[in-house]
Amino acid sequence: MADLKTILHIDYPIVQAPMLGVTTPAMVAAVSNAGALGSLPLGGLSSDKARELIRQTKALTDRPFAVNLFAHAPAKEVNRGDIAIMQEFLQELCLEFNFPFEAQNPDTFQFHYYQELIDVLLEENVPIVSSTFGVLNEGITAAFKQKGVVLIGTATSVAEAKVLEQAGADIITVQGIEAGGHRGSFLSEDTTPQVGLFSLLPQVADAVDLPLLAAGGIYDSRTVKSAFALGAAGIQVGSMFIAADESAASNAYKEAVLNAHDTSTVLTQAFSGRWARGIENEFMRRMDAKGITIPYYTIQNQLMSSIRAYAQKNNLPDFVAMWAGQSAGKSARASSRDITTKLIRMLPPN
Ligand SMILES: Cc1cc2nc3c(=O)[nH]c(=O)nc-3n(C[C@H](O)[C@H](O)[C@H](O)COP(=O)(O)O)c2cc1C
Incomplete structure (x- = not known):
């Protein structure tokens, strides 16, 4: 099997995870400049925004970096009854907490699917594309392969890893249940595999023949x-x-992460309709207690967008999604270069 460092043209086998809403071009460049691989998250962004972020990153580093896509299909069913009930609940909450509420018309929902970004990535000669939430379609995979782009897929189960290998992934990110942020799961819309990294990694290693x-x-x-x-x-x-x-990340979010302990995070669908791990807050508890159907991603994400934006602007951590993993509290304030250098020192000798 080819060596990971050789495939990715990096000095150390360390990847800074793409984190939409957290990762900036400066972070990506700092990690790549330190000899590891920075990853620029582009999931759900417009092609103009994606190009701008790629160019900002390129201005800060001439080392390779990855870009990250959300490779999901549109939500299968738009159940208007569920959307109406959810909007009623969100309106009640806004009234209680004195937030502005904007009723939304599902007919106007728009989302930038990954297919919109492919031309930009090819034009910008991006060398590495990672993806989560699914499998890139055949034509797009072929276009990337023809240009020598390295493809990294995300799996949360052995079955997903096999599907990704079959579809042409060069590397697989094996995401354990401990991980912060959205689950990369894609074989079922309703459930997410909940396998810890300790169990998942060796089983995937036995099942596929790709670097993990x-x-x-x-x-x-x-x-x-x-x-x-x-x-x-x-x-x-x-x-x-x-x-x-x-x-x-806002200062309130950073503080919550720095003060987190082993049981501070939970899996929730409350913010986006997709399972994700974040620091538990009032909004997640309210949604759990209400017990109503949460419209699937990206519908719930769109229904929540104005509340999230308001909470973000007004530093209200109870209504912001503070995605973080089960060991997030072990982090510290430092430069991305120093965090990377510390990780490099932790690597076992070759
Ligand atoms: C704040 C946050 C945002 C994330 N956003 C993305 C994303 O945009 N794309 C992606 O593939 N993974 C995303 N992830 C998941 C990471 O790629 C990775 O699986 C996870 O961070 C690893 O676990 P750790 O947080 O315990 O290090 C995100 C994770 C976090 C914490």
Whole structure:
């Protein structure tokens, strides 16, 4: 099997996880400049915004970096009854907490699917494309392959890893249940596999013949060493970068992450309709207690957009999605370069 560092043209087998809303071009460049791989999240963004972010990153580094896409199909069913009930609940909440409420018309919902970004990525000669939430379609995979673009898929189960291998992925990120942010799961809309990295990684290593990146709960030399012992060729680290100097996270979010402990995070569909791990807050508890059907991604994401924006602007952490993993509290405020250098020192000798 080809060596991960050789495939990715990097010095160290460390990937900074793409984190939409947190990762900035400055973070990506700092990680790549330190000899690891920075990843620029582009999921759901317009092609103009994607091009702008890629160019900003290129201005800061001439090392390779990855860009990240959300490779999902549109929500299968738009159930207007569920949307109406959800909007009623959100309106009640806004009234109670004195937030402005904007009723939304599902007919006007728009989302930038990954297909819109492909021309930009090819034109900008992006060398590495990682994706989550699914499999890139055949034509797009072929176009990337023809240009020599390295493809990284995300799996949360052995079955997903096999599908990705079959579809032409070059590398697989194996995402354990500990991981912060959205689950990359794609074989079922309603449930998400909940396998811990310790169980998932060796089983995926036995099932597929590709280099694997371990993602979820990696923060010190013991967890790094375990990832390699369990079959990983590299590590993908997200939560350790949330409190980085170059992170776009608000101060309240950084503080919540720095103060998190092992049980501070939960899996929720409340914010976006897709399962994700974040620091538990009042909004998640209210949604749980209400017990109503949460419209699937991207519908719920769109229904929540004005509340999230208001909460973000007014520093109200109880209504912002503070995605973080189960070991997020082990992070520290530091530059992305220093966080990367620390991770490099944790690598086992070759
Ligand atoms: C704030 C946040 C945002 C994330 N956004 C993305 C994303 O845009 N694309 C993606 O593939 N993964 C995303 N993830 C998941 C990471 O790629 C990775 O699986 C996870 O961070 C690893 O676990 P850790 O947080 O315990 O290090 C996100 C994770 C976090 C914490």
